[in-house]
Amino acid sequence: MLRHYLVLATKVLLRRKFFTFISLFGISFTLLVLTIATAMLDHAFGPAAPETRQDRTLAVQYAILYGPHNMTGNSAGFKLFDQYARNLPGVERLSLFTRNFEAFSYVNGQKVQSSMKRTDGEFWQILDFRFVEGAPYSHDDVDQARFVAVINTTTRRRFFGSGPAVGQTIEAFDQRFRVVGVVEDVSEMRNIPFGDIWVPLTTVKSNAYKAQLMGGFNAIALATSRSSLPAIREEFNARLKRVELPNPRQYDTLVAPFETKFENFARTIAEATQGFAVRKSPTFAESQAWKAVVAFTVVGILFALLPTINLINLNVSRIMERTSEIGVRKAFGASSQALVVQFVVENVLLTLIGAVIGFVLSLFVLRALNESGIIRYAHFAMNVRVFGFGVLLALAFGLVSGVYPAWRMSRMHAVEALKGGRLR
Amino acid sequence: MTRHLISLIWNRRRHNFLLSAEIFFSFLVLFGVVFTSLKFADNWRQPLGFDIERVWNVNVNRTGPPRGPAGVFATFQQLVVAARELPQVESVAAAVTAPYDDSNWNGDERLADGRSVEYSVNEVTDDFLKVVSLQLVHGRWFSREDDADTLKPVVINRRMARAIFGTDDAAGQIIHLQHVPDAPPDEPRGDRRVIGIVEDFRKNGELSDRGNFLFHRFRLDVDGTTSAPQQFPAVLVLRVAPGTTAAFEETLVKRLQAASGGWTFDVRPVTQQRLDMLQKYATPLIAIAIIAAFLLLMVALGLTGVVWQSVTQRIHEFGLRRAQGATMGNVRRQVLGELAVLSTIALVAAVLLVVQIPLLPIDAHEYSLLANMSTERGVFFASVVLSVAAIYGLTLLCGWYPSRLATRVQPAEALHYE
Numbered sequence: 001m002l003r004h005y006l007v008l009a010t011k012v013l014l015r016r017k018f019f020t021f022i023s024l025f026g027i028s029f030t031l032l033v034l035t036i037a038t039a040m041l042d043h044a045f046g047p048a049a050p051e052t053r054q055d056r057t058l059a060v061q062y063a064i065l066y067g068p069h070n071m072t073g074n075s076a077g078f079k080l081f082d083q084y085a086r087n088l089p090g091v092e093r094l095s096l097f098t099r100n101f102e103a104f105s106y107v108n109g110q111k112v113q114s115s116m117k118r119t120d121g122e123f124w125q126i127l128d129f130r131f132v133e134g135a136p137y138s139h140d141d142v143d144q145a146r147f148v149a150v151i152n153t154t155t156r157r158r159f160f161g162s163g164p165a166v167g168q169t170i171e172a173f174d175q176r177f178r179v180v181g182v183v184e185d186v187s188e189m190r191n192i193p194f195g196d197i198w199v200p201l202t203t204v205k206s207n208a209y210k211a212q213l214m215g216g217f218n219a220i221a222l223a224t225s226r227s228s229l230p231a232i233r234e235e236f237n238a239r240l241k242r243v244e245l246p247n248p249r250q251y252d253t254l255v256a257p258f259e260t261k262f263e264n265f266a267r268t269i270a271e272a273t274q275g276f277a278v279r280k281s282p283t284f285a286e287s288q289a290w291k292a293v294v295a296f297t298v299v300g301i302l303f304a305l306l307p308t309i310n311l312i313n314l315n316v317s318r319i320m321e322r323t324s325e326i327g328v329r330k331a332f333g334a335s336s337q338a339l340v341v342q343f344v345v346e347n348v349l350l351t352l353i354g355a356v357i358g359f360v361l362s363l364f365v366l367r368a369l370n371e372s373g374i375i376r377y378a379h380f381a382m383n384v385r386v387f388g389f390g391v392l393l394a395l396a397f398g399l400v401s402g403v404y405p406a407w408r409m410s411r412m413h414a415v416e417a418l419k420g421g422r423l424r
Numbered sequence: 425m426t427r428h429l430i431s432l433i434w435n436r437r438r439h440n441f442l443l444s445a446e447i448f449f450s451f452l453v454l455f456g457v458v459f460t461s462l463k464f465a466d467n468w469r470q471p472l473g474f475d476i477e478r479v480w481n482v483n484v485n486r487t488g489p490p491r492g493p494a495g496v497f498a499t500f501q502q503l504v505v506a507a508r509e510l511p512q513v514e515s516v517a518a519a520v521t522a523p524y525d526d527s528n529w530n531g532d533e534r535l536a537d538g539r540s541v542e543y544s545v546n547e548v549t550d551d552f553l554k555v556v557s558l559q560l561v562h563g564r565w566f567s568r569e570d571d572a573d574t575l576k577p578v579v580i581n582r583r584m585a586r587a588i589f590g591t592d593d594a595a596g597q598i599i600h601l602q603h604v605p606d607a608p609p610d611e612p613r614g615d616r617r618v619i620g621i622v623e624d625f626r627k628n629g630e631l632s633d634r635g636n637f638l639f640h641r642f643r644l645d646v647d648g649t650t651s652a653p654q655q656f657p658a659v660l661v662l663r664v665a666p667g668t669t670a671a672f673e674e675t676l677v678k679r680l681q682a683a684s685g686g687w688t689f690d691v692r693p694v695t696q697q698r699l700d701m702l703q704k705y706a707t708p709l710i711a712i713a714i715i716a717a718f719l720l721l722m723v724a725l726g727l728t729g730v731v732w733q734s735v736t737q738r739i740h741e742f743g744l745r746r747a748q749g750a751t752m753g754n755v756r757r758q759v760l761g762e763l764a765v766l767s768t769i770a771l772v773a774a775v776l777l778v779v780q781i782p783l784l785p786i787d788a789h790e791y792s793l794l795a796n797m798s799t800e801r802g803v804f805f806a807s808v809v810l811s812v813a814a815i816y817g818l819t820l821l822c823g824w825y826p827s828r829l830a831t832r833v834q835p836a837e838a839l840h841y842e
Binding site for chain 1: 438439442443445446449450453485487673674681686688690707715718719721722723725726727728729730732733734736737
C-alpha cells in the first residue's frame with residue numbers, strides 16, 4: 001500500500017514541476033538554516049574533545065565584589081581559589097588558570113598574535129586535549145617554573161612551518177619557552193580550553209598573583225559524579241561568605257559562582273539584555289539555563305512558522321487541482337482516513353527530498369563558515385546528533401504542513417469534488 | 425468594487441486567512457531588517473567626533489612586578505615623554521579606551537534632581553583632543569588651568585549637555601550628583617564642573633548608536649594617592665608624522681619597553697581596528713538579511729504559485745465575466761485587487777501590532793532593538809512606510825503573471841470549460 005502511495009506521490013510531484021520546485025525550495029532552505037543553527041549549538045555545547053567530561057565539569061568565570069553603592073572586579077584571583085576552592089567535597093580535580101591574553105611575537109620580521117593562557121598541571125588532566133606531538137607539561141614543570149609551552153597546530157605552522165615543533169623554542173611576552181607538546185586547534189567557542197599557547201602559570205614575571213584575591217583567574221572543577229554538582233556549588237558559595245574581604249565597609253559581598261558551560265552561556269545572553277546587575281545573584285545562571293532552551297525553541301518555531309504557512313498554502317492549492325481525482329476515489333469508496341494518509345505520505349516524501357537537498361547545501365555552508373575564519377578555529381561539522389535532529393525536524397515539518405490540508409481534502413463531498421468544486 | 429472583492433474574499437475566508445497570515449509574518453520579518461538597516465544608515469550620517477588619520481593605538485600590558493598607583497602613573501608619565509621625543513611622533517596621550525578598540529567603560533549616575541543619566545566614559549590626558557582631533561563646540565578642553573580646581577573637571581558631548589541641562593552651551597555649569605546619605609567618607613564622589621562641550625566621541629565607530637559621553641581628566645604628574653584613581657590608563661594614543669611607515673612600530677615598541685622597565689606593548693593599526701569594529705556591527709545584520717531575503721523569495725514564489733493555481737481554477741468565472749462585457753483590464757484589476765485587499769488586511773494587523781512598540785515602557789538598556797525602536801521615532805516610521813510599500817509591491821508582483829493569464833482567457837473557451 002505504502003509503495004503504491006509512494007509511486008503515486010512521485011507521479012504527482014513530477015506532474016507540476018513548478019509547484020514541486022517552490023515547495024522544495026522552501027523546505028530545503030528552512031531545514032538548511034535549522035541544521036546550521038543545530039550544528040553551531042552542537043559545536044559549542046556538545047560533548048567533544050577537549051571537553052569530553054563536560055557533564056560533570058563546573059567553572060568559575062567571574063567574581064565581583066559588591067558594596068551598598070559600588071561594585072568592583074570581574075574575575076577572581078589565584079588566592080581566592082587556592083584558599084577557598086581546594087578540597088571541596090565531591091570534587092575530583094581542580095584546575096586554576098588565567099584568562100586568555102594576547103601575546104605578540106615576531107617571527108622572521110612578521111608580527112604573530114597568539115592567545116595565551118597560563119595554567120597549572122591539573123588543566124591537562126581535566127581537559128582531554130588531543131596531542132599530535134609530545135605531551136602536556138607536568139605538575140613538576142609547574143612547581144619548578146620551567147619555561148615550557150604547549151601550542152596548537154596553527155601556532156606550530158606560524159612559527160615553524162610544516163616541521164615538528166617539540167624541542168624548539170618560541171618567544172612570547174618577552175619570554176622564551178621550549179615547546180613540549182602540540183595539540184589540535186580548539187574552537188574559540190569553547191572558551192575554557194581555548195588558546196594558541198599554554199604555559200605554566202608559575203612562569204609569570206612576578207609571583208604577586210599568589211597574594212591577590214581578585215583578578216585574572218578562572219577555575220574549573222571536575223566532580224566525581226553529576227549528582228554532586230549541587231553540593232559543590234552550595235559549599236563554595238558558603239565558603240565565599242567566610243572570605244576575609246580587604247575593605248568590608250565598602251565591599252561586603254563576594255559573588256563568584258560555579259557554573260556549567262550552558263549556564264554560563266545563558267547568563268551571558270541575560271546580561272546582554274538585562275544588564276550586568278544580574279551577576280549579583282550567585283544562583284542566577286542556574287535559573288537561566290532552561291530559559292535559554294525555551295528561548296532557542298521559540299526562536300526556532302517562529303523562524304519555521306513562515307515556511308510552514310507557505311507550504312500549507314501551496315499544499316491547499318495542490319489539492320484543489322486534484323479535486324476530480326479525489327472525487328473519483330471517494331466515489332469508489334475510499335475512506336477519508338485513507339485519503340489523509342495518502343496525502344500526508346506524499347507530503348512527508350516531499351519534505352524528505354527537501355531535507356536531503358538542505359543537508360547537502362548545509363555541508364557547503366558549514367565548510368564556507370569554517371574557512372571564513374569568523375570564529376577562530378571553529379570546525380562546524382555534521383555528526384550523528386545533528387543529523388538525527390535534522391531528520392526529526394524534517395519529519396515534524398512534513399507532518400505539520402501536510403495534516404491540515406489533508407484534513408480539509410478529506411472533508412470534501414464526492415459529488416462536489418467530481419464537479420471540480422472548491423474547498424470551504 | 426471593493427465591497428464585491430471583500431465578499432469574494434469572505435467566501436474563501438479559510439484559504440485567504442492563511443494567505444493573509446503569510447503576508448503578516450513576511451511584514452514582521454521585513455520590518456525588523458529594514459529598521460536595523462535604516463538605523464545603521466542613520467548612524468553613518470551622524471558626526472563621529474574624531475579623526476583617525478595617522479593615529480596609532482598602543483596597548484599597554486602592565487606585566488612585571490606591581491608598583492602601586494603612584495608607580496603606575498609615574499611610568500605612564502615616562503612613556504609619554506619617551507614617545508614624544510621620537511621625531512616620528514607628533515602628539516601622544518594616555519587614555520583608558522581608544523578609538524575603535526574593544527574595551528568600553530560605561531557609567532550611570534543619579535543627579536541631585538532625581539534623574540539618572542547613563543553615559544560612556546573615558547579618562548584621558550590633556551593632549552587627547554589634539555591626537556584624535558576632537559571637535560570642541562563650546563567652552564574649552566582640559567588644561568593646566570584645571571589643576572587647582574576643587575571640583576572634578578569634565579568635558580561632555582553635545583547630546584549629554586542637552587540631556588542634563590537642556591542646552592548645548594553648558595560650559596561652566598555644574599553636574600550636581602545626588603548625595604548618598606550613608607556613603608563612606610572616603611568614597612570618590614562629588615559634583616563635576618563641565619568645562620567644555622565636544623561634538624561627540626563615538627569610539628565604536630560609524631555604525632554605533634549615539635549616546636552620552638563624558639571625559640575625565642588624567643593627571644600623570646600627581647602621585648595618584650591624593651585622589652584615588654578610578655582607572656589606570658590602558659592605552660597610548662599617538663599621532664605620527666606624515667609618511668611614517670609600519671617599520672617604525674618596532675622602534676617605538678623597543679623605546680617604550682626601555683622606558684617602562686618591563687611592561688609589554690602592542691601596536692594596533694587603527695584602520696584595521698576600524699574594519700574589525702564595522703564587521704562586528706554589520707555581520708549579524710548581514711546574516712539575518714540573507715536569511716530574510718531567502719524567506720521573502722520563498723514567500724514570493726509560494727504566493728505566485730497559489731495565485732496562479734487559483735486563477736486556473738476560476739478560469740470559467742473570468743470567462744463568464746468577459747462574456748458579460750468585462751474588459752481585460754477589469755479582470756486583471758479583479759485579480760490584483762483581491763491580492764491588494766488581502767495584503768491590506770494583513771498589513772493593517774501587522775502595523776497595529778508594530779506601532780505598539782514605541783508605546784511600550786522599555787528600560788533603556790533592555791532589549792536594545794526594541795529600545796531603539798521606541799526612541800528613534802523618525803527611523804521607526806520611515807521603516808514602517810518602506811516595509812508596507814515593499815510588501816504591497818511584492819504581493820502585486822506575485823499577482824502580475826497570473827493576472828495576465830486570467831486576461832488571456834477567451835470567453836467562449838472559458839464557458840466551454842464549464
